[in-house]
Amino acid sequence: MQIHVVKEGETLWTISHHYGVTMNEIVAANQLENPDKLVIGQALVIPTISQTTGPKPVIDVNAYTINTGETGAKEIQEVGKYLTYWMPFVYSIQEDGGLTSLDDTAMLQSASAERIVPIMAITNFSATAAGSGLAHTILASSELQDKLLTNILSVMKEKGYQGVNIDFENVFPADRENYNQFLQRAVDRMHPEGYSVSSALAPKISGEQKGLLYEAHDYEAHGRIVDFVVLMTYEWGYRRGPAQAISPLNEIKRVLDYAVTVIPRDKILFGFQIYARDWLLPFVQGQEAETFSQQEAIRRAVQYKVAIQYDPIAKSPFFRYTDEQGRQHEVWFEDARSAQAKFDMVKDYHLRGISYWVLGYPFPQNWLLLEDNFTIRKRI
Incomplete structure (x- = not known):
């Protein structure tokens, strides 16, 4: 290519x-x-x-889905040959140690047909709740943790999942050690049954980084305890924040420079977002950017006849246009150049692989380049 x-x-x-x-x-x-x-x-x-000359690096590739049922199943089928793992988002934890349900039967069938390892994703937060209190309720009680782990094992055995991905976010800093102990408890329960345990981590640049998103995520402990981690290296360009690159490579590099000092490289999955965003300018607090596919970003550039620019520091494409109402917009997205830059970083840091957030946004260039750069491991 x-x-x-x-x-x-x-x-x-x-x-x-x-x-x-x-x-x-x-x-x-x-x-x-x-x-x-x-x-x-x-x-x-x-x-x-x-x-490419010589053998290509062999990596694991994960993808999350947020759509369920037949829609989610179709998304898995479309790119299944490129995936090692698949994680449906999400089974939400409940205060009594229970779990919400998920329409995942058709998706599990697609994953099986494509030889993808299905991994159950659990979380404490939702679109309307940060989940800090809920996480504390579970993490402060060994009894509730045992109940939750029993429920996770029950779902995995019933449905055929082969691991659990723990995505606890907005955890109170005071619960940091409790979270580490929960991960160890999960490993102690899951490994004898043949299941993997992984976690999702906020993008930290140091062990002392402050903030609700970061402090309870102990990189060194996760790297020691779980089988692998997903670094959520995206969302700098937040939908409710000002316009900027969603996954700027200069910022991601700072995260990786720290991560590899405390987490084994062969346990790190590089987080790669595959969606675009369109912000109205100037940014107004409370305003939300529109999220769509890379293909839609190109359509808008063509529609408004504007040149696409490329930020050489963030290694991300962007453009501005004026809509029919005279409003200014700024769009940040991914293209072949930015995807290749991310693949080069995965190679440079000798990482375990890549984790995509999230299927459902067509990006054909990505998958062609992924296959051109890597051999994707199939574990089943």
Whole structure:
């Protein structure tokens, strides 16, 4: 694969002629909706002979889903060959140690057909609740922890999950050690039964980092106790915050520089978001950005005839446009260049692999480049 950035005056014909491939091959690789309309700065994957020499790194690839039922099952089928693990989001914990239910039967069937290891994701928070108090209730009681772990094991045995991913967020700093002990308790219960235990971690840059998101996430303890961790290296460009790159590589590098000092590299999954965001300008507190696919980002750049720019520090593409009401917008998204930059970082740091948040946002370039860069491990 090669990546071509569209320049002024170029057409799909001139680009295809330059690389000696057909226009249809470029259209298919990038799923271009209107091949006659390219914009300056648009990154295209060119399906040429791979430039990679020697064996490709072997990695694990995980993806979360938020859609359930047949919709979620279809998302898994579409990219199943690229996945090692799949985690449906989410089984929510309850104050009595119980769990909410999830419509996951069709998804589990898809995962099985694609030889993907299904991992049960549990969490304490929701769209409307931070979950700090709920986490404290569970973490302060060994009795409730035992009940919760018994319920997790029951669901895993009934449905065929092969591990649990623990995503406790907004945990009170005072519960840090209780959280570590819960992880150890989970491992002690799960490992004899043949199940894995993993966790999701906020993107920290030091062990002393302050804030509700960070303080109870003890990188060293998680790295020692669980089988692997998902670093949630995204959401700098938060939907309720000001416009900026969602996953700026310069910030991710700071997280990895710290993480690898206390977590074994072969336990780290690099978090990669695969959605775009559109913010209204100027930012107003309480305003929420629109979230959509990379394909929709390209459609908007084409629709408003604006050039795509590329931030060389964040290694992220973006553009601005004015809508029909005269309002200014700023869009940050991912493209072939930013995906390749992230893959290079996974290689540079010799990480276990990649974890995608979240399926349901088409990004064809990503999957082609992923396969071009890596051999994806299938564990079943």
